Amino acid sequence: MRKEAGFTLIELMVVIIILGILATIIVPKFLGREEEARRTTAVVQISNFKGALAMFKLDNGFFPTTEQGLEALVEKPTTEPVAKRWKDGGYLDKVPLDPWESPYIYISPGIHSKEYDIISFGKDGEEGGEGENADIQSWEL
Numbered sequence: 001m002r003k004e005a006g007f008t009l010i011e012l013m014v015v016i017i018i019l020g021i022l023a024t025i026i027v028p029k030f031l032g033r034e035e036e037a038r039r040t041t042a043v044v045q046i047s048n049f050k051g052a053l054a055m056f057k058l059d060n061g062f063f064p065t066t067e068q069g070l071e072a073l074v075e076k077p078t079t080e081p082v083a084k085r086w087k088d089g090g091y092l093d094k095v096p097l098d099p100w101e102s103p104y105i106y107i108s109p110g111i112h113s114k115e116y117d118i119i120s121f122g123k124d125g126e127e128g129g130e131g132e133n134a135d136i137q138s139w140e141l
Helices: 009-030 034-060
Strands: 105-107 117-120
Touching: 034 117
Parallel strands: none
Antiparallel strands: 105 117
């Protein structure tokens, strides 16, 4: 007779119980971090915009206007003022939405900063708010 190797039902149950216990210990530590990760992503994206805007200004002598928006970092603006030394290929691959799937607000010249303001309205999508609903603003980074 040939002896077949394999797991018994009891061995499988022990492994499932151990995995269940580990999941109940580890999973709660990661839950609730999603909103923190989104806010960090927004800060990183705004920082990337700031770097690309600095390069745009170095090449062209001005920041894109509010009308030209952040899209001026991806495609050459067609409205005045003309970006005569706009870099082929642009300054960013694309203008991402914020982590809550809303567009960033770009104002130039800025209200809080003389050059520009970039704002994400956060989780609630409305101006203002506290905690998870607080706005993420370029002049506060």
